[in-house]
Amino acid sequence: MTNTVSSAEAPALLGAKGYPAALAWIARRAEAFVIPLAALVVGMALFSLFIALVGKSPVLLYETMWRGGFGSWFSIQNSLSRAAPLLLAALCVALPARLGLVVIGGEGAIVLGGVSAAAIGVALGGAPSFIVILAMGVAGLAAGGIWIGAVGALRHYRAVNETISSLLMAYIAIAVMNQLVEGPLRDPASLNKPSTQPLADIYRIGNIPGMEVHWGLAVGVVACVLSWVLIEKTRWGFAARIAGGNVRAAQVQGLAVGPLIVGFTALAGGFAGLAGMLEVAAVQGSANGSLAAGYGYTGILVAFLARHNPLAIIPVAILLGGIDASGGLIQRRMDLPDATVLVLQGMLFIVILLSETLYGRFKAFNPDLWRRAS
Amino acid sequence: MDATGIGLWGVPLAILGGAIRVSTPFIFVSLGEAITERSGRINLGLEGTLVFGAMTAYAVAVMTNSPWLGLLAAAAAGLCFGLFHGWICKFPKVNDIAIGIALMLFGSGLAFFFGKPFIKPKAPNLPAIPFGAWSDIPQVQAALDVNVLFLIGAVLSLVLWWAFRNTRAGLIVRVVGDSSDAARAMGLNPNTVRLIATGVGGALAGIGGAYLSLYYPGSWTERISSGQGLMAVALVIFAHWNPLGCFAAALLFGGAGALGPALQSVGVTQGYYLFYAAPYILTLIIMIATSSPTRSLAGAPGELSITR
Numbered sequence: 104m105t106n107t108v109s110s111a112e113a114p115a116l117l118g119a120k121g122y123p124a125a126l127a128w129i130a131r132r133a134e135a136f137v138i139p140l141a142a143l144v145v146g147m148a149l150f151s152l153f154i155a156l157v158g159k160s161p162v163l164l165y166e167t168m169w170r171g172g173f174g175s176w177f178s179i180q181n182s183l184s185r186a187a188p189l190l191l192a193a194l195c196v197a198l199p200a201r202l203g204l205v206v207i208g209g210e211g212a213i214v215l216g217g218v219s220a221a222a223i224g225v226a227l228g229g230a231p232s233f234i235v236i237l238a239m240g241v242a243g244l245a246a247g248g249i250w251i252g253a254v255g256a257l258r259h260y261r262a263v264n265e266t267i268s269s270l271l272m273a274y275i276a277i278a279v280m281n282q283l284v285e286g287p288l289r290d291p292a293s294l295n296k297p298s299t300q301p302l303a304d305i306y307r308i309g310n311i312p313g314m315e316v317h318w319g320l321a322v323g324v325v326a327c328v329l330s331w332v333l334i335e336k337t338r339w340g341f342a343a344r345i346a347g348g349n350v351r352a353a354q355v356q357g358l359a360v361g362p363l364i365v366g367f368t369a370l371a372g373g374f375a376g377l378a379g380m381l382e383v384a385a386v387q388g389s390a391n392g393s394l395a396a397g398y399g400y401t402g403i404l405v406a407f408l409a410r411h412n413p414l415a416i417i418p419v420a421i422l423l424g425g426i427d428a429s430g431g432l433i434q435r436r437m438d439l440p441d442a443t444v445l446v447l448q449g450m451l452f453i454v455i456l457l458s459e460t461l462y463g464r465f466k467a468f469n470p471d472l473w474r475r476a477s
Numbered sequence: 478m479d480a481t482g483i484g485l486w487g488v489p490l491a492i493l494g495g496a497i498r499v500s501t502p503f504i505f506v507s508l509g510e511a512i513t514e515r516s517g518r519i520n521l522g523l524e525g526t527l528v529f530g531a532m533t534a535y536a537v538a539v540m541t542n543s544p545w546l547g548l549l550a551a552a553a554a555g556l557c558f559g560l561f562h563g564w565i566c567k568f569p570k571v572n573d574i575a576i577g578i579a580l581m582l583f584g585s586g587l588a589f590f591f592g593k594p595f596i597k598p599k600a601p602n603l604p605a606i607p608f609g610a611w612s613d614i615p616q617v618q619a620a621l622d623v624n625v626l627f628l629i630g631a632v633l634s635l636v637l638w639w640a641f642r643n644t645r646a647g648l649i650v651r652v653v654g655d656s657s658d659a660a661r662a663m664g665l666n667p668n669t670v671r672l673i674a675t676g677v678g679g680a681l682a683g684i685g686g687a688y689l690s691l692y693y694p695g696s697w698t699e700r701i702s703s704g705q706g707l708m709a710v711a712l713v714i715f716a717h718w719n720p721l722g723c724f725a726a727a728l729l730f731g732g733a734g735a736l737g738p739a740l741q742s743v744g745v746t747q748g749y750y751l752f753y754a755a756p757y758i759l760t761l762i763i764m765i766a767t768s769s770p771t772r773s774l775a776g777a778p779g780e781l782s783i784t785r
Contacts, residue, residue, distance in 0.1 A: 207578055442590040445590070449587070
């Protein structure tokens with residue numbers, strides 16, 4: 104026993120056998136990249152099969168998808184614009200997931216964040232633009248934070264299942280939005296599509312210089328990086344990971360699990376609410392039914408694909424933003440229904456979840472087993 | 478519907494009729510989910526199964542001109558979805574709740590994909606029995622027009638309630654749901670039992686979907702289900718996994734769902750959207766009221782991840 108330990112530590116300590124040690128280091132970390140990537144490829148292959156079965160060309164499909172999502176500077180910008188809300192919506196799933204909670208009602212926080220931001224933006228009309236935009240951001244954060252924070256509180260203090268309650272609250276949030284947008288907040292000028300009053304141009308969020316992509320992308324990336332720092336590098340993140348592993352162990356250790364759960368879910372909901380605010384301030388210009396565009400649901404897929412790692416969310420959100428963006432082109436060029444993208448997302452989701460069973464099964468990723476074998 | 482003839486009596490009558498009409502998919506989905514959960518698994522994907530069942534039933538009914546063949550096809554499709562869920566969940570480290578969410582997206586996606594050409598044509602409806610024929614008042618007749626599936630659902634909940642207590646199959650499902658170890662000790666394979674229980678649950682959810690597209694609302698659209706499959710899961714918890722409780726709870730939910738349209742029929746249009754949200758709010762309140770952090774729910778299967 105002592106022998107194996109010393110031989111395992113020797114290369115790293117002495118530096119004499121730097122190469123095998125580096126290989127072992129890479130192998131240990133490779134699992135988290137290789138398995139999701141392989142699952143992604145398998146999912147895409149299954150989808151090709153599906154497309155071939157309905158009598159279309161998978162090659163043409165992926166070509167169209169590439170052209171619509173990433174083939175040109177125009178389509179890349181389009182994909183990035185769609186990735187912006189996905190980044191924040193995915194955080195709404197990933198942060199609670201680190202505590203062991205499956206929250207799938209981010210759509211509700213997006214919708215309410217958007218409506219509150221629009222209401223504040225109209226109410227503060229006339230104030231300096233940076234104050235109004237800041238207030239709108241705070242309103243979005245607060246609305247989403249309260250909404251999903253309530254889900255966390257119900258979970259911890261009343262043992263209400265967070266998966267079901269969050270989705271129910273998403274339906275309730277959409278009903279509240281419809282009520283507000285059709286009633287007290289309605290702009291009488293919006294006839295066909297009930298909306299709140301449009302924001303003045305100075306209160307709109309513009310594009311990142313040199314791109315046709317609004318600032319929401321930068322906000323989303325910053326939120327992901329901050330979330331990663333919070334989870335991996337701070338005391339609270341450490342406590343959250345312990346509680347996510349074993350709630351009772353965390354309680355025995357004297358961790359305040361309740362505030363931790365409420366805090367993380369509120370932050371997660373706040374991010375989703377911010378996504379709603381950005382949709383209103385940067386894209387729509389007012390709050391209306393378009394807020395419930397399904398970003399909250401695609402965000403669930405993004406978070407699971409990224410295995411709830413906030414940094415991994417960034418590339419995954421861009422990838423799925425691209426798939427989303429190519430939906431229109433697929434529909435027009437290949438005469439496929441717009442739900443094609445949904446089918447692809449569903450397949451990817453299932454394959455990714457199924458791949459969870461592969462972790463720890465491959466000897467290649469476990470250097471400890473190499474030595475035992477030799 | 479004009480309710481002026483009988484004044485405000487139209488509201489409770491419309492709610493009663495609505496409860497019978499709206500509750501049927503809830504009855505089937507929740508009975509199916511009750512069987513699945515009693516075996517120790519939870520299938521959140523029934524929402525997707527419901528939508529796919531609705532599409533399949535409608536498409537087959539359009540093509541064969543027979544609503545009953547549509548119903549059968551929906552049950553078969555639901556069975557496939559259920560078996561798929563049950564099969565995937567047998568692998569270690571695979572989370573049944575997350576798989577359910579994925580199947581929810583996948584089922585809806587497939588239904589919209591294949592259902593596109595069937596949005597326009599008209600399918601034959603499932604028959605209803607006019608229990609209100611004795612009355613001259615059209616509202617009473619409308620309220621008591623009961624679809625056969627509602628009656629089948631009522632009988633089915635009785636049968637299941639009896640079967641869980643008195644049959645060998647019922648006992649096997651309950652043992653597996655309460656303790657995998659005990660089941661293994663008895664020589665049962667928990668994965669096989671759960672596979673079958675999830676498959677049957679899926680088939681029942683498919684029937685619930687067929688009711689949606691072939692009777693009420695009676696057409697196939699992409700907005701045909703708005704969370705009924707998911708509410709049914711919450712409803713099973715509220716009903717303490719008891720089939721008779723599922724039936725009663727489904728009626729309650731149906732009534733709540735009919736509140737908005739009933740009030741609208743007598744001219745109350747204020748807060749329409751909030752009344753529309755009544756079933757969701759009711760579900761949430763019931764979940765808050767019946768859950769407790771200190772004691773586990775009476776009748777909860779021991780292997781169920783949602784109550785652990």
